[in-house]
Amino acid sequence: MSAALESTPRITSWRETYRQLLRAAGAHAASLRTSLIALALAAVVQGLALASIVPLFSSIQTATNTGDILTWLVIMTLLMVLATLLRWRAQNFEFNGELAAVNHTLRTRLGEQLRRMPLERLQDKRTGEMTELLLGNVDENLNYSLMIIDLIMVAVLTPLATALALLAVDWRLGLALLLIFPIIVPLYRWRRPAFSRDKRSLAEAHAGTSADILEYTQGLPALRASRAAGEKAERLHTGFEELERIQAVSHRKSAGPNGVVSGVVEVGLLLILASGVAWVVSGTLNVAVLAAVFVIVARFSEPLSTFVMYTSMLELIEAALERIEALLAIPPLPQIEPCARPDHHEVHFEHVTFRYAQADTPSLRDFSATLPARGLTALVGPSGSGKTTLARLLMRHADPQEGYVAIGGVDVRAIRPDELNAMISVVFQDVYLFDDTVLANIRMARPEATDTEVEAAARAAHCLDFIGRLPMGWHTRLGDIGSRLSGGERQRVSIARALLKDAPIVILDEPTAALDTESEVAVQRAIDALVRDKTVIVIAHRLSTIAGADRILVIEDGRLVEQGRHDELLARAGRYRASWDAQLAVKAWRPGTADADVRA
Known part of the structure; x- marks a missing residue:
């Protein structure tokens, strides 16, 4: 054309x-x-x-x-x-x-x-x-x-x-x-x-200018820290100039x-x-x-x-x-009738192939795996290998082009959306909190929960110490994206939210990856309370955190290349062993070591 x-x-x-x-x-x-x-x-x-x-x-x-x-x-x-x-x-x-x-x-x-x-x-x-x-x-x-x-x-x-x-x-x-x-x-x-x-x-x-303004406003703390506020302001100003040009040309x-x-x-x-x-x-x-x-x-x-x-x-x-x-006019994902409800929470992926609409290649290729109920399964692999895509397909953000995802033997396409959402709790690495009170941010997981139940979830997530330090306690507004709280505190609020929801399936997207040691300990304790008797899926980058998993799935380029327990995978000397050795080498490395070797 x-x-x-x-x-x-x-x-x-x-x-x-x-x-x-x-x-x-x-x-x-x-x-x-x-x-x-x-x-x-x-x-x-x-x-x-x-x-x-x-x-x-x-x-x-x-x-x-x-x-x-x-x-x-x-x-x-x-x-x-x-x-x-x-x-x-x-x-x-x-x-x-x-x-x-x-x-x-x-x-x-x-x-x-x-x-x-x-x-x-x-x-x-x-x-x-x-x-x-x-x-x-x-x-x-x-x-x-x-x-x-x-x-x-x-x-x-x-x-x-x-x-x-x-x-x-x-x-x-x-x-x-x-x-x-x-x-x-x-x-x-x-x-x-x-x-x-x-x-x-x-x-x-x-529309583009509105998006630029919002992006610039929300990103100002990061832009200032990176000394890029002026550069982004120039980009924003360029958008304003383009808008002015379109108006002037039109007139x-x-x-x-x-x-x-x-x-x-x-x-x-x-x-x-x-x-x-x-x-x-x-x-x-x-x-x-x-x-x-x-x-x-x-x-x-x-x-x-x-x-x-x-x-x-x-x-x-x-x-x-x-x-x-x-x-x-965008249609919702199709619903298989009649609807069904699983009686257990084993997760199964059957020959799943999925490609994002804007992508040239599939994110998952003929992927099949079973994640046992009431067990901890870790998904490991390089960035872009398809780990997060598996979690999104389980939550039904999209449907695979081939194959299917099932919970308790029931295709997720046959589970009512509200029931599917009730079955799964997610703790993301990047926590999103709303500009509302602490109480409201936790209670959104179960709006009918009483104050006592919300407080119990917060206690189990080790939130009470920092909530007590906030200006208005439980009724303190947290600002855009929870900006009043530190990263570890935001994670604990997110875990309290998941605890209150008490869903049988829990997805953890490396929730402690960006935390300091003290915050990581507090968050890990909260996670321990969250995952008891649950079907747990952990998306992991630090292999040391998932060594005790019941099953580890090693994913590369959208394919399942290895699976087993930690000791089994180390014994095979495959992809997992190579990643484990690489992370041990990084831990052993100290600044100046390479220079010392060169001088020697």
């Missing part, structure tokens, strides 16, 4: 945009439809009110019957009042709180979708982009829709209704006004692809064409007036009618000239709707 074709934006019809709006409104779709109909009727009634100026001026010119003047004044006033009431009725969608309810419901739907969609797909998206989608795009979706649609209807339906009414007074004037619309249509179709491309580029730039490119559109419409209206003057001079048109047409044309001049600019705002709404619907 050529680059030109790839850059051509997808043009959404107004009918499809209307359907997207109704789908986004959900349960409030009927109310939104009623509001849009009311806006359309208001625009038509307003056009009829403006058309009433013609007979009113004619009555004033003759001045033979004041009753006619009053009649047309009353008719015009009633029509304008009706148009106002209809518009007010339409705006009730916003005034009575339905618009806020739609935005809330839409964000809730997006939140539910985040929980349902495969985490593998979610990991491809930056946090800032999701923030822009959940906040910015949802607000763009409906907050300004009624206002923009109202402006477009006033620019189109009001002149159209007036022109049709004028056909009954003077067919020439009515037809001349109607001819303006065939002029606007090709101009609109000419500009719309550019509008669509510009607004979508702008939406993508906003510059639109200035000329928008001027052409406005000029064509203005010239067309002036030609109508010129024709009216000629008809008055020739005696075929009443001067009062011409005066009324002057008023009408003055009223229509700005809305018609800026109609195409109004429609450009629809592109922002359409871009937001497309991003929202694209996220909502």
Whole structure:
């Protein structure tokens, strides 16, 4: 496909945009439809009110019957009042709180979708982009829709209704006004692809900038420690400059064409007036009618000239709707029916092959292994060998392309998602805590737990000592990602959370790898309390920590190359023995040893 074709934006019809709006409104779709109909009727009634100026001026010119003047004044006033009431009725969608309810419901739907969609797909998206989608795009979706649609209807339906009414007074004037619309249509179709491309580029730039800002803000401590804050700030500033460039290019490119559109419409209206003057001079048109047409044309001049600019705002709404619907369209992982529930917790991988969506090669290749229930199984191997992928497949962040994963003989695809989540506790190396209280961060594992149960879990995880030192104890907010706590303290809170959950399967992703000796001892004691009578899976890099495991699986390049107990694997003198010897050599090494050897 050529680059030109790839850059051509997808043009959404107004009918499809209307359907997207109704789908986004959900349960409030009927109310939104009623509001849009009311806006359309208001625009038509307003056009009829403006058309009433013609007979009113004619009555004033003759001045033979004041009753006619009053009649047309009353008719015009009633029509304008009706148009106002209809518009007010339409705006009730916003005034009575339905618009806020739609935005809330839409964000809730997006939140539910985040929980349902495969985490593998979610990991491809930056946090800032999701923030822009959940906040910015949802607000763009409906907050300004009624206002923009109202402006477009006033620019189109009001002149159209007036022109049709004028056909009954003077067919020439009515037809001349109607001819303006065939002029606007090709101009609109000419500009719309550019509008669509510009607004979508702008939406993508906003999402990228939001992600850059969030990443920079969250990473400031690390950036300052690395003396890279300035460098990252330059990258952020580059993103700002790119956003400015896109906006400037969009404005510059639109200035000329928008001027052409406005000029064509203005010239067309002036030609109508010129024709009216000629008809008055020739005696075929009443001067009062011409005066009324002057008023009408003055009223229509700005809305018609800026109609195409109004429609450009629809592109922002359409871009937001497309991003929202694209996220909502991601299907959840398939569920095997009927659902089943295992009666024991042995974990089995059967000929599993898995490749990430963005990867060129599989992370796991024909992997088969059994992890015994109530036993400790260690997964070892170099970085990128597939250890973490095995844990993710067990938690069903994704499904393998070939083979299956089972718990207690039941395919995880046949276990209800909430039941599968309840079976597994995870203690990651990089702990994520929320900006909430200590109590809330632990209790999230089991929301119905009592304070006594939470405290018991914290005691078992050796958390009480540092909780007592916090400014507000249990009710101290921990900051973004638990920034108030040290690494060891965060690990212990994570273990307390897992203890409170009391799941039969526990995954430990090297939880002590980055800790100092004192913290490691405290965390290891907490882990000992956590793993009693559980099916435990340890992802290990330091082999000394898993020497007592019931089974060790050695993984390399996505394949199981060795398995057995520590002493058995050492006796085989294979991959595990080579890694063990290498780690012993690293422990024995001291700074300056190599230099001493060279000098010798």
